[in-house]
Amino acid sequence: MKTALITIAALLASTVVHAEGVPDRIKSAGKVVVANQPNYPPMEYKDPATNTLMGVDIDLGLALAKQLGTNVEWADIGFEQMISSLQTGRVDLIHSGMSDLPKRRDTLDFVDYMKSGAQFYTSASRKEEFKTPADFCGKTVGMSRRTSFPDETAKWSAANCEAKGLAAIKVVGTEGSADARAQLKQGRLDGAVQGSETLPYLMNLEKDTYAIVGEPITAVYQGMAFSKKDPALRDAYAAALKALMASDEYKAIFAKHGLEGTMLDGIYINGEAVK
Incomplete structure (x- = not known):
């Protein structure tokens, strides 16, 4: 080396x-x-x-x-x-x-x-319900199964939900980030996770549709x-x-x-x- x-x-x-x-x-x-x-x-x-x-x-x-x-x-x-x-x-x-x-x-x-970094977000209509990442404990959150996000979210949940006596995040692997957003809009998911660098672009493209929750939970x-x-x-x-x-x-x-x-x-x- x-x-x-x-x-x-x-x-x-x-x-x-x-x-x-x-x-x-x-x-x-x-x-x-x-x-x-x-x-x-x-x-x-x-x-x-x-x-x-x-x-x-x-x-x-x-x-x-x-x-x-x-x-x-x-x-x-x-x-x-x-x-x-x-x-x-x-x-x-x-x-x-x-x-x-x-x-x-x-x-x-x-x-x-x-x-x-892995970033939590939700639909704009539910932004008052989810103020911090911890508000997703016990909720259903989707993300592309092809990425590292499912493992990272599960680890974050173990340390920040289960370890504190809260219900675990229900991690749902989706067919890509677009699928996660579609399920979020349909109400099948409470939140979603994707790369922090992509969300400002999406929020500008689809105004008043999504709300970022907290800071990225990972740094990569x-x-x-x-x-x-x-x-x-x-x-x-x-x-x-x-x-x-x-x-x-x-x-x-x-x-x-x-x-x-x-x-x-x-x-x-x-x-x-x-x-």
Whole structure:
């Protein structure tokens, strides 16, 4: 691990990225194939009018590829298949709102690029009923089963509901965050959980529909995921990200989407700052 960090630090010493840092297969193909599922605004989604890919991850992914002197081919892959697609070489990396979790680091390396957290919310019509996250104890709360949110919510419930003699949160795994919102509107759920970075966008899109409850219950990094067998591409992306930070292009991308508060102050690999 120490040798790997020294290698990364040496690469990051310059903010100028050269094509020599990109693996030969990428240079030969003239593109990097990136797993992404565009169903998580404002991180990645399709413009309903033009079907054009949009979002933070899209803008950042294109800027990083340009910095590396290559192009992006977006591969629309279901979240459950992303890791296997990376391991089998179908894609070169994952850039799709994926949390950098310790359990994922057994098979993946992450170049982190923003911070996030699991956030409770409810329907605007019930905001007086739910003032704090603890008000969801004993209630039914939905969230995408494909994410880390069900486990995180259950752990939070154990520590903040059951441990205090309150009823546990009834965690419902849904077919994505859109399904959770639909069930919330239908009254089948009392609340829902999704990434804190997505809710301001949704509340602006559907005004007077949702109400955020409390602060995020977790603090995690989101990262681009690479195969552990591909440290060269990981390091090239880390250097490219540092270059974007130095040029303020990184800041401009997040400001465009109103997410300046989620930016990182430097380069992090697998949750650890790289000096």
